[in-house]
Amino acid sequence: MSTHDAANKIVSKVEGRELTLERIFNAPRNLVFRAYSDVEQMKRWYAPPGWTLTVSSFSFRPGGVWHFCMKCLDENQPFFGHESWGKVVFREIVEPERIVYSDAFSDAEGNVPEGMAEALITLTFLEHVGKTKLIHHAQYPSEEALKSVIEMGMLQGMTATWDSLEKFLEENK
Numbered sequence: 062m063s064t065h066d067a068a069n070k071i072v073s074k075v076e077g078r079e080l081t082l083e084r085i086f087n088a089p090r091n092l093v094f095r096a097y098s099d100v101e102q103m104k105r106w107y108a109p110p111g112w113t114l115t116v117s118s119f120s121f122r123p124g125g126v127w128h129f130c131m132k133c134l135d136e137n138q139p140f141f142g143h144e145s146w147g148k149v150v151f152r153e154i155v156e157p158e159r160i161v162y163s164d165a166f167s168d169a170e171g172n173v174p175e176g177m178a179e180a181l182i183t184l185t186f187l188e189h190v191g192k193t194k195l196i197h198h199a200q201y202p203s204e205e206a207l208k209s210v211i212e213m214g215m216l217q218g219m220t221a222t223w224d225s226l227e228k229f230l231e232e233n234k
Contacts, residue, residue, distance in 0.1 A: 071220055075211070078204045082197040082216075084223050088230040090186045093193040094157035096226060097184065100127075106229035109221035111135025117171070125151045127162075128171045148173060152181075160184045164199075178206035195223075 072083040086093050096102050100119040108114040108131045117128040127149040133140040148167035154160055165179040173179065178201055185196040197219070201207040 071223065073216060075207065078201045078207050080197075080199045080201070080207055080211075082219060084195055085189055086193045086195060086227055086230055088193055088234060089191070090188050090193045091157045092230060092234065093195060093226075094160075094186050096229060097160060098154075098156070102229070102233075106225040107131075107222060108225070109218055110225065111138050117169075121151065121154065123151055123153060126171070127151070128167065130169070144169075146171075157186055159186065178202055178209065180206075180210075 070084050072081075074081045096106065098121050100116055100121070103119075104114050104116065107129075112131045112133050112135070115130045115132070117130070119125075119127045119129075121127070129147055129149075131145045131147070133143045135141060146167045146169055148165055148171050150163045152161045152163065161181070161183045163179050164182050165173045166177050167173050181200045183196075183198045185198070187194040187196065199207075201210070
């Protein structure tokens with residue numbers, strides 16, 4: 062299944078246990094890459110609107126861990142007060158071309174709950190006529206695991222997060 066959302070400029074494709082998202086950002090590749098590799102920049106855009114990002118640890122190197130929490134601060138959202146912890150383990154970093162990492166929900170101590178699906182994510186940053194095409198390719202352990210995260214609102218969350226990234230890049234060119 063493949064879809065294109067012209068309003069949000071996202072192309073998504075689901076095949077089996079794999080999800081690919083693509084979007085073009087009006088910023089040079091090195092700026093988009095830095096937005097993903099500099100934790101101080103990530104704190105300014107990574108969470109969807111109404112949510113805040115706090116970071117427990119961030120070590121941007123192969124084998125390094127990024128442990129974080131997104132919390133909903135918007136009283137008008139149904140998830141007000143909700144915390145969502147995540148844990149990323151970086152596997153490969155090729156500046157400014159690619160970041161490969163495992164991604165999973167975790168608890169506040171960084172433990173991944175038993176039976177929780179872990180995704181292998183490859184972010185590819187391509188130069189695209191003075192802009193950057195960002196490709197987010199995710200591999201899940203099963204089709205059911207991918208279906209579960211999609212049903213949890215992952216696509217809407219990614220759209221909102223990339224909207225925040227686009228705004229951040231515009232303000233910080």
